Amino acid sequence: MNTQALGVEYYLAGMRAALDDLPPNEVAEIMEDVEAHVAELSTELGENETLEQRLGSPEQYAQELRQAAGYPPRTERLPVTTKKQLVTRPRVAAWGLAIATAVTLLAGTAVLRQSAILLLPAVLLVLSLALVHDRGPAQQEIMDLPETRKIQQWLTPEEGTPGERALTYLKSLQPAWWLVRAGLLGLGAVLLASRDILGFLFIAGIAVLSVFAGPRAKVDRRWLWFSLPASALAVGLLFQVIDVTANNLAYSPSRQVYQPPAMQSYENVYAYDENGKLLTNVLLYDQDGNPINAPRQYYGCHGDDPQPMIPANRYPRPKIDYENGTCYTVAPSVVAPSSTESTPPSSSGSAPSSSVAPTSVSPSK
Known part of the structure; x- marks a missing residue:
């Protein structure tokens, strides 16, 4: 994640903290309109200019939005003395996404034999996304989870290291992967077309939607609940196609061991x-x-x-x-030929005279 993106995330996190006395759905409604504006404004900043110089501090900007939306002034929350909950909606949604993606990968390796297996990860994804869909495109509560931050640290190596260069190169290949993913899903749909019309329509729809979901997930993280499982399904289909192709080559008649003709007895x-x-x-x-x-x-x-x-x-x-x-x-x-005959003997249905x-x-x- 570059410095500009970090600055945007830091600024938006400060705004949410200044609005945290409001109900979560109202905070999500305010932030949904602001996030895109802040992200776009950050690209127009000068070399040494910051968001604070353009918009003021996160608290000041949040106060302006609060007044413009007709919300009452901020009221300080009482200190929370209760123990922090381990099972929260964002955590359940995040783990639901991770589990559904893993299940989709396994289902992709068997979907050509039984397409109905995709119903299981689909239900998991819908339920987990329903928990946090009202939290806005940034899904900051999920991004603030300790496990999510660890993944971000692992995916953000130090600048100038081979890992950072490799990760930057892989990120540059994302548009190509979106096309390859759609192609693999389309291939799976074609292989199902002759024997499972519902499976064909389902996977074909995923293939078409995956082209749109790839770039959309970069600005609206709610699309991750579709994009990540779609990638897992494409990889699973690739494994299955490779396995079927290898089996067909192994048992191809042209590659079977030559069987010599049986000796006549x-x-x-x-x-x-x-x-x-x-x-x-x-x-x-x-x-x-x-x-x-x-x-x-x-x-x-x-x-x-x-x-x-x-x-x-x-x-x-x-x-x-x-x-x-x-x-x-x-x-x-x-009749056996004599030593002076040069023509082969002729067969006869009756016994020979000699x-x-x-x-x-x-x-x-």
Whole structure:
């Protein structure tokens, strides 16, 4: 806060102290008309000129306003001996604003899934603002709270320090943030448009009003009850959009792990010699000497008779007839090419003329 602003706040605080014998709503009515005038007059002061030189002391100016408004002369208040109240309207309103802003930030991260969640912070904001709306644009009672003054001290670093330069730079970005905030809120409204028309209208209205509320809150602090939660809602929406986008990228089909095609499995293998003769009882092994096994296991041919299993790498696989207890080899339905043929064999729906007759085989041990 610069020296000029501090001078205005000090002068207005002196005026309120001179009017504190009047009812709070009447003080707010007087100060509401004066604050803008004093702030504007402060910008017209010369380099070494003060508000006191233009308007007189705060007490004198307050007395003039009192007489002009037809109020009686000031009466001194009796000393207050009672203990100062901890729970006051300004304190409840200030904490209501802080809590509602935090709740709005959390609600913003879930508003695209359930927009009705915004009703909770909205109720808190309306109730807290109703407590102090009649105290005028400056909301000086809230600004005089100890917790508020601590925040002001934290946000007012010493001149020339890196913190002061950083804060000055951030303040210069406020107009840009107001536009970004409206854009984020507008994006949230668009995402809700197809499935929640009430949520769309509600957030779209907040987006439009937030453009006006940003600069207005600098001269009328009652707009903070809208501007701060609107900023929290925009940040919450940003977090949710980032989360949804990251999830969509993580599960995008173009980024999934490549799945190689499944290897084709075979139930039987038929081996022929160079003359096209079907070979039987052929044992197959890979390059490491491991059996190349068929996917199915073949047991004995006599039902429950405990005969040894036929080796899973013996081809062709015999067909097992459990009714008569025999095992026999079935010829393939495709004629094998001879060593002199250059064209692939043609398939036929019937058994080939040179098919191999069924051969009885015994289970191998």
